[in-house]
Amino acid sequence: MALTALICDDSLLARNQMKKSLPGAFDAEIVTATNGLEALNVLRSQEIGVVFLDLTMPELDGVGVLEAIKAEKMDVFVIVVSADIQPEMQKRVMDLGALAFIHKPVNTDKLSAVMRQYGLI
């Protein structure tokens, strides 16, 4: 069975950019969420292999999602994709268990490098 990936971003453009930038070698089913609460609902109801997570979102932000994942001991890879480049923010999400931090704008090269490193492709 193929892996399922969750793309969580409040921006439609960002979600579409993300889908389009995923490397061709990444064989996964894609589901999407537009805020943190939606993302948690998806994570609790189905098996997700990897989450591409934006940080600044309404309802529940990316940090909140990471905290919930940690608290509920969910087994999922999280790759944060954000325009926020503050070093403190990067440290905070890595401490919360994120696998990698990708600066927007995303492109296939950046994604491939990270995903290869963690054996996702």
Added chain:
Amino acid sequence: MSIDWLSGPLLQQLNSGVILLNTQLQIVYINPYICRRADIQLESVQGKDIFSVFTDAPKAWLSRKLNSVLSLQSPAFSSWEQRQYLFKLPHLRPVSSANEYMAQNCNMLPLTEPVTGEHYVCLLIEDATDAYVYQNQLQQSNLQLQQVNRLDGLTGVLNRNYWQQQLEVEVQRAARYQHPLSLLFFDLDKFKRLNDDYGHQAGDLVLIEVAKLIGSLLRETDLFGRYGGEEFAIILPDTPLDGAIEVAKRICRRVAATPIAYKQQNLMTSVSVGVSQFSSADSADDLIQQADLALYQAKRNGRNQVVTYYPGLIDSLKKVKTN
């Protein structure tokens, strides 16, 4: 049609300066516009540090700017309004303009060589001398207009309108910082008689000469104005009452002792002076009214003297009137 041939002649004939620098801020290219004005040969300056060629350029500031262009890959600007020029270059109005060097606007642009990918910074320099000259002329005219609007046409001291504005300012300042502030009001004695006996020309001359004499007795910071007709007023900032009385007495003595020459005659005149001192509850109008009352009392006492306002003065004046 290819337009690759265009850039050569354009750089040769462009009526703006072009300086291309590499990331070490060494000269790669300078167009003839700059070479001619700076009297340099391109071949002899190529590869040299820009600041070793233009030794008068503001090195610390400009190199910081140029580095911002290179590291941010964003343009930077310099305007003659903030910095008249970057490079000392002659301009083309040596006769009609007073300033020595070309006023400059400068654009600093990040450029990337398309094949090697090397970064450069390009300075585009435009002559803004005309704008600079016009602006200076405009400022001069504005300054003159402002002066005209503030001064009394006959005597050259402040006119009443501007003097009163200044009094408001000084009163506010004295109130805020609790500084002393005094006011003198004075009037030429028997001025109507002088006009009748010698004519208005003589009257005008006396006003001019007395104003000149008193002006010479005042400090730079004192504000001397013509209140109307033969009545004048002086704001003495940072001056307590005793100091103001001293000034008033000196004015009185000097005017009475100084003859004014008019058509082979010596005209003698004198002034009566009223003095008031600001206290925290006073408005500018209060201060004027108090000095004016004191002046009235000085006239009544027989002229050519100084009277200081005191709170009971108004009552004594009333008594005199009812008697």
Added chain:
Amino acid sequence: MTDLSFTEEQRDCLQELINVAMGLASDKLARFLNTFVHLQVPAIGLVSAAEIPEQFRGQYQGLNSSMISLGFFGDGGLRGETILLYQLDNAGKIAALLGYDDDATSEAEMLTDISSILTTTFLNGLADQLENSFSYAAPRIISSRDSDFISKLEQTAFHWQLALKVDIRYELTDYSFDCNMILLIPGEAVLKLKTILDHVLAEF
């Protein structure tokens, strides 16, 4: 009247592109200024020319403020103007930020220098996102500490009725300095921007 308002997709697209441009600008500024500059998520909306002085009055009245304008032109008819607003209670902070240690630089020059750095860095990032490139006019001081900038603004004739207004706040992480940028894209150019956004959307 031509409809300048954005569809939800266009608004989302612009917001995302601006967020990304802000991130890129933060990164570049952090490297250049050796201190972290945080750009805050902007407010985007259409404003009428008549509202502008009133809005600024509410925000800046009575403060010791300076206002610097910088115009830009892009391909495809895109153009606009940014206005940077500073509170000038500590102009020395700007000098330190720019690394100016000589006294030869006037306050006016420091303001135009910091303005062009903050503005063009962000706008270059935005131009990249829009697959465009901008050229810039030299920054101009609209008002400084000597003048009431709101009355200056009221005297400024705006040759547009409606404009797209984007508010962006720049803040140093230690809060020692902050300023606001207002990006204004006037009526006709808003239509061009909508076309450009539609192109970006069509790509994804």
